[in-house]
Amino acid sequence: MTEQTKKRALIIEQVPVLTDELQETLRLLSTEHGIDIYTTRQRLLGGGLAHFGSGPLEKVTAIAGQLEQCGVNTWIIRPSKPKFGPKRLRGLEVRDDRIVFSLHNEEVELYKQDRVVAILADITGAVVDKQLKRLMARNIYEGVIDNSKLDDSEMRRAIYMGQPVYDLYLIDEENRIKSILRALPAKFDPKGLGEKASMSSRGNMQALVELTENFCENFTLHTSYGLSQLPGCQLKRAADSSDWVNDNLNSVVRFGWLMTDLARQLQRHRKKAEAIDGPSVGTVTAATLLGRPELAASGVLDEMPGLGEVIDEIDAAVKEQPKKEEEGKVDQRLPQPPPGRDREFSWRAMLTFFVTAGICMTLVLITEGNRLPGLVMNYGVLTGLLPGLAAALFFFFGFNLFLLKRRIENTPTSKIRSMAMGMVEIHGRARRKFALVAPMTHTPCVYYRLRKYRREDRGSERGTWKLTSESDSGHVPFYIEDATGRVTVDPKKAKIRAGSKQEGFPGQGNILFGGGGSYDETEKWVEEVIHEGKLLYVLGDAARLKKERKSLRERKIEKMRELKLDRAAMQKYDTDGDGRIDADEWQAAGEDIEQQVLHERLAEEGVAARQEDAIVIGRSKHRSHPFVITEMKSEESLTRNYAIFSGLMLTGALIAGIFTLKLTLDYFGIL
Amino acid sequence: MTGWIVLGVFVFILVVLVLYVIAVYNGLVSLKNNIEKAWSNIDVLLKQRFDELPKLIKVCEGYMQHEQKTLEAVIKARSQVSSARGGKQEIQAQNALTETLKSLFMVVERYPDLKADKSFRQLGARISELEDQIADRRELYNDTVNIYNIRIEQFPDVIIARMFNFTGRTLWQIDPSHRQDVKVSFSHM
Incomplete structure (x- = not known):
């Protein structure tokens, strides 16, 4: 099997929303490579990483290229199987140049220049779920169309609130994992954290994450476990399995190994990108300003005193530009809903309330209060008053529904x-x-x-x-x-x-x-x-x-007032140049403003009509x-529903009516 | 006892029947008025189109010296609309005006200067918009007439319709010549 025909996995970073361009690419991929469009759509949407598919390197590279063109981050990897698992962290000691982690029977040293891939995960899944839904609700539904990711600090906070696991993958110079450490809350001695140690186990966990993150120069943290759709890394729920905690701890390990594969690939990508991109905009600009453009590619300029900072500033400004464009997109959000209005005062509701309250009070006074419900029920049923009332209500609502049905049918x-x-x-x-x-x-x-x-x-x-x-x-x-x-x-x-x-x-x-x-x-x-x-x-x-809008006259007066205050504008009407506006000049100004106001009004009306x-x-x-x-679904189904309800209510009215009749006749002894 | 219950049921059915007849009658009256309203709503747009036409002709006149025939046809159709009396005659006049307008816009294709004129473009867009709205409202009018015609022929509404002399209404129809196939020839182009 050659390198080209060996199977590779294509990992992608999911996007919160499919753009038109991406939809078109999916259609293209479906035609060219026979990929199922619906499955790929599902895999692309989300807030983590996903396994897009596997295949020969050539095919996978072509697909990755097309996705990259649409702004989707991709990695082509040969997934490595976990060869060993993490060792539980018991304690730590921070030294100037390294952190010494104490494990069960050994010590592991982490130096500043070491490469580390870290996984911070919540194994309950509830928090991750919540974050994902919030992301979807905010980014897709609330009208934001840019590919904004989960807020990192919010995500971390949510993980700490759940059941957090922190794994550190230490990678050697040959890109191999040399050791894995696992920190669990309250399972390690926080003394080594120094001043940052606290009584809170989750606080200590957070301090440990921050410590390692700030200490290592080559550090990558992944928090998307649970959000990602990667083989063998699915998160299990308490309802899925009795041993869900261990299952999830194991899948975090598989996730960690995959992330180290990604990290290796990412480094290759970066090197390649730098080689392709050549010198930065800042370097080229600096070289041009110095009159020595040939120095741009040499790398000498970055080392020159004072010039490195200038180059960095220019590069930062260039990077800032797309950010500003993205900020502009926020304006496309829908406006916030207006605040709820207080209930409007209704004379009808008030009258109904007082009449009902009055009748009830009278009955209470006449019948000594506590016996009222029993009496109402007894006499109401015996005389047929209550079933009669029910029949009338059924009839009223049933007939109204019938009228509404007819109205809907009669309206085109x-x-x-x-x-x-x-x-x-x-x-x-x-x-x-x-x-x-x-x-x-x-x-x-x-x-x-x-x-x-x-x-x-x-x-x-x-x-x-x-x-x-x-x-x-x-x-x-x-x-x-x-x-x-x-x-x-x-x-x-x-x-x-x-x-x-x-x-x-x-x-x-x-x-x-x-x-x-x-x-x-x-x-x-x-x-x-x-x-x-x-x-x-x-x-x-x-x-x-x-x-409500101002009349033409009001607008004209307002504009004239503004004109009086604007000396430069007034000068325009001083045709004889004597420094004063005489009656004729003032009239000309008035006519001009009148025309202007009229045009503005017509333009407004044109826009308003559309x-x-x-x-x-x-x-x-x-x-x-x-x-x-x-x-x-259709107007027919709506009117059919109304017809059914109307029929049921009218039948109910008929039955209640017969019952009323029987009770009334019985009560008055007519039979 | 049974006799009373039968009487009660009979009274109930009678009440329902009377209310049903009232509801059907009111429904038919409302439908009849809806037809008038739908017709008047078309008239509103036709009037707007009628008012826009002199402006359009004035703009066209300057450019289309050699198309007097087309312009005259539009003017004639417009005056026919204003003099038309009665539903059917008016429908025919409006249809004729729509057709002459179509020919006018076809002829305009030969005058690039006119097509580029800002006033013409604005008026043309306005008239096209009105034409679309008129077509929609004609459709609505036909829907209303159709619902009404079905109602007065359907049982049990037909009994009430005949009792109170509700008669059928005519749909807005186009000239039968427009149903013929369009012959496309590129030989003269």
Whole structure:
């Protein structure tokens, strides 16, 4: 088997989002190399490293080249099998030129110039999961499109909060692993950390990581264990295996060996890159300024006193440029959702409350309070009053649903481009106008409703869930778009049916509540969400937004006032050059400003007419007009649902009516 | 007892029936009005197009000295729109105007100076946008008419429709000549 035909593994650094360019490359790879596009897409997306595939060197190199062109970092390696495992660290001693690590029966010395590959991992996986989801939520869903990685300090903090493992791979001059050390919290003597030693085992662990990182000149730390999709390095959960701790400790070792393979390859890459790139921009600039361009490639300039710093500064400035461009991308983020509005005062709600309270108080006073519920139930059922009330309610809601169904059927679907004002029906995809994220699942959404329940632990209702609070994003507008355009929808007071419903407990591992580990089982959260991109049906009232704006006269006066304060601008109208603005000149200025104001107004109107924010679909002023927002497969399925519910309610009304009739007749002895 | 229950059920069904008839009747009235509204909404855009045309012709006149025939056809079609009376006549006049406009834009291809004119480009874009919107609203109008026509022919709505003389409405149709295949010839080019 020649070097070219030997199998190599292609490792890639995953990206949080697939760009158009990357999608196109995947399609190309699928055609040229027969790679399954869906599998590769899955492997490319994420926050760690992934095994993209294996094959002969030539083929793998070609694929890696194409991926590198799209900005994906790749490594071609021949994965080495772990030949030995780590030895447990017991203590350490820091000397001037080295750190001496004490193991079971031996000592290992780490010198400043030694090459070290370190792995900091959390073996519970919960923290890593949380970080990954947070990354996805922030980077993909909140509208950021640059390939920003997990924040390193945040990642480390999360690992320390879990069950951390710290492995150090010491590599010799021949690129071989000479020894592996493993540090576990509270399993080594922190005295050697000196002033940094503390009572906290995790604090000591952190101090050890920082010490080795700062001490070694050639140090690489990997924190992506668990996030990476590498063969043999999968993280196991407590639910997967009874021996998950040992399984994960072993897979951390496999991960460590793979990372040393990567480190070796990375070094080769760097050398190659330097050779290809040639002298830096700073060196070339310095050589040109000195009038000796031939010195740029010699490397002599870097050694010259004072010139090295200048070259470094120029190189740093060049490196800074792309950073600034990336910072610019942040502006593409969606704006933050507007703050929630307080509940509006409603005379109707207030009247209902007082009438109900009044009736209840009267009944309590008449019937001596404590006997009221029993009496209401007895007489209500015996006389047929309560079943009658139920029949009326069933009938009311059933018939209303029937009317709504007819209304939906009778309303044709408008296109957003040519939508007329008034009652409209729109089909389209939901798009966020603000960076709204569902509070429980941290997924991007255009609408959410969160209900919090608490479990009763006393009395007759023990074990049942009681609704304690409810919140929604009804105050946050979103867009709906079809093939012809997009328009704003204000979901306030709409009848909303979300397609996704999830339950969770605060602190539960697989849901992002900010914590991890154990969770509170006495509280339950139920979240209904309309995710971004879902197909929506909207039936509502389209209206043009009226913006308060100054009249032409007001604008003109304002501009004239500004002109008076601007001496340079005033001079323009001083046609006779006498240093004063006479009546004729002042009139000319006024006419000019009038024209300017008129043009500005026309330009604003032109822009406003094209803006998706100029028209809003919302609740009509007429209360009888429906306002429905629902996730649906088709209009037919929606109306079918309404027909079923309406039919069931009307049948319920009929049954309750018959029952009422029988009870009433019995009670009054008519039969 | 059974007699009372039967009576009760009968009353319930009667109430449901009466409410159903009311709902269907109201639905048909609302559909009929929706058709009028959809038609008026097209009119709004047609009026806008009508108002933009003199500006467009004025811009074109300066460049298209040799295309008086085309321009006159547009002007004539426009005046026919204003003098048209009744739904069918108006539809025909509007269709004719749309066709003459299409010919105008085809002829414009021969005048690069006119195509480059800023005012012409703005007016052309505005009229094209209006044409797209008119097409959408015609579609909506036809959808509304279609729903209405189906409703008044469907059972049980047909009974109420006949009782209250709801009659069918005509869809917006194009000239039958436009359904013919387009002959493409490159010989004269």
